[in-house]
Amino acid sequence: TVPPAVCDDQTPCPGNGPNDAFFGVVGQVCDFDLGAEGEGICLERGMCRNPMPFQIGDLVEGSNLGRENVYLAGCGDRGGGAEVVYTFEAPADGDACFTVVDAEYDVVLYLKGVCSENPGAGGGWNLACADVAGEEPVGGVNEKFEYALRGNETYYLVIDANDPAD
Numbered sequence: 001t002v003p004p005a006v007c008d009d010q011t012p013c014p015g016n017g018p019n020d021a022f023f024g025v026v027g028q029v030c031d032f033d034l035g036a037e038g039e040g041i042c043l044e045r046g047m048c049r050n051p052m053p054f055q056i057g058d059l060v061e062g063s064n065l066g067r068e069n070v071y072l073a074g075c076g077d078r079g080g081g082a083e084v085v086y087t088f089e090a091p092a093d094g095d096a097c098f099t100v101v102d103a104e105y106d107v108v109l110y111l112k113g114v115c116s117e118n119p120g121a122g123g124g125w126n127l128a129c130a131d132v133a134g135e136e137p138v139g140g141v142n143e144k145f146e147y148a149l150r151g152n153e154t155y156y157l158v159i160d161a162n163d164p165a166d
Contacts, residue, residue: 005041005042006039006040006041006042007030007039007040007041007042008030008038008039008040012030013030013042030042048071048085048087048112048156048158050068050085051085051086051087051156052084052085052086052087053086053087053088054086054087054088054157055088055091056088056090056091056096056149060086062084062159063084064081064082064083064084064107064159064160064161065082066082067082067083067084068082068083069081069082069083069164070083071083071085071158071160072160073108073110073126073129073131073158073160074110074126074129075108075110075126075129075130075131080161080162080163080164081105081160081161081162081163081164081165082160082161082164083158083159083160083161084158084159085156085157085158086156086157086158086159087154087155087156087157088154088155088157089152089153089154089155090149090150090151090152090153090155091151092149092151093148093149093150093151094148094149094151095146095147095148095149096146096147096149097144097145097146098111098128098144098145098146098147098157099143099144100142100143100144100159101142102142103142103143105161105162105163106142106161106162106163107131107142107143107159107160107161107162108129108130108131108143108159108160108162109129109130109131109142109143109144109145109157109158109159109160110126110127110128110129110130110157110158110160111126111127111128111129111145111147111155111156111157111158112126112127112155112156112157112158113127113153113154113155113156114156127147127155128145128146128147129145130143130144130145131143131162
């Protein structure tokens with residue numbers, strides 16, 4: 001296995017040219033949160049850090065405890081706490097419903113097609129977002145949305161705590 005390239009302010013990642021400033025172009029981005037002091041690690045553009053794979057129809061149980069606080073949502077309280085990121089490939093075109101049930105703290109649920117190289121950029125990169133902004137769950141459901149998926153596309157589903165203490 002080849003280790004990821006190291007980057008810094010003077011050494012860009014491979015595949016980056018003068019016109020690669022626009023998010024989403026093919027190439028890599030320097031993630032300074034993952035490198036040593038003053039250095040970064042080159043990651044493929046559009047990839048969320050540490051996503052956990054799942055398949056449509058899976059029921060997932062888990063917690064945000066011990067996770068990073070990297071991304072922000074584009075709705076509600078914006079998800080300023082730790083998040084869990086799941087990734088999946090849509091098996092076919094069609095609507096899918098995503099739901100968080102019985103969360104013990106206020107969460108925001110959002111779907112991304114790519115992850116921003118500036119993770120805090122938030123809303124402009126979300127395909128869908130749900131946050132009842134601290135309201136009590138109704139029937140055990142904290143957040144939910146439906147989205148029309150495109151077959152064979154990769155998606156990232158983020159469950160983000162709204163409070164940095166959660």
